[in-house]
Amino acid sequence: MNKALLFLNGKKPNILPKNIKSYSIITCTDGAYSRYVKKSPFTVDYISGDLDSVPLSTIPSSIPIIETPDQNKTDFHKALELLLEKGIKKVDVYGGSGRESDHFIGNLSTALFFKNKLLITFYDDYSKFFFSDKITKIKDVKGKIVSLIPFFEAKNIRTKGLQYPLSNEKLIFPQRLGTRNVATHNEVSVCYDKGELLIYISR
Incomplete structure (x- = not known):
């Protein structure tokens, strides 16, 4: 399927995809896991990020953790790099907007940077955009x-x-x-x- 579902540390989405099983990979940044993903009814395939937003002791040992410490890139940017390495072609992003507006603007910039490599669509409770x-x-x-x-x-x-x-x-x-x-x-x-x-x- 080569399609991934990625959760970011924006506003918690109240509306989720109808068919979670259609995704090859479900993943999230460490901030998203700490804020809302850990309470979700599904399990992510792995968590990535610089791990400054979540105590490792709160993550079940069954969930792989990929540390991406490069502070010159955002966790979103690094999450997309990982998905590219795994052969993903399409990414649906939840939690990319809301809360801190500077993060949202940065996420748009990152999506534009990867436009020719990944088909990225943002979803929130009111819209989708790409x-x-x-x-x-x-x-x-x-x-x-x-x-x-x-x-x-x-x-x-x-x-x-x-x-x-x-x-x-x-x-x-x-x-x-x-x-x-x-x-x-x-x-x-x-x-x-x-x-x-x-x-x-x-x-």
Whole structure:
């Protein structure tokens, strides 16, 4: 399956994936384990991080621990490196937003850094969001809010299935963002030629 579920030390998610068994690997950072994962109804395959957020004595001996002490990288960055080494291609991230906003911004930066190596999607109780490919199709979204946010510029954007379509237009931060659009069809397509684009979809 080559798909992983990764929990970070953001806001505890109240809505979890419907099919936990669909993931090849379930893992978390040490901060996420300490805050909420240890109370979850599932078991992680391993915990990674610099181990500054959890006493080792509180971790069951049956759960492997991978220490990643490099302070020049965030625990999220190091967790993604480990998943790449294990052959993972897709990562669903929970707990990536909420709580400390600087961490959230840092997580977006990390996701953009790994964009060409991993398909990373963030989930929270209100939305999902991801850095899109140049051609992206989104399904099962009719009636949902769809926002297009450039990082920091996206050119020649074309969309289908949105209330306010874009036709070879440019979004540039902070002058013009494509926020709070609405999907009028069950399938929405987004294409663009240059730049980077974050797509936000409400639940």
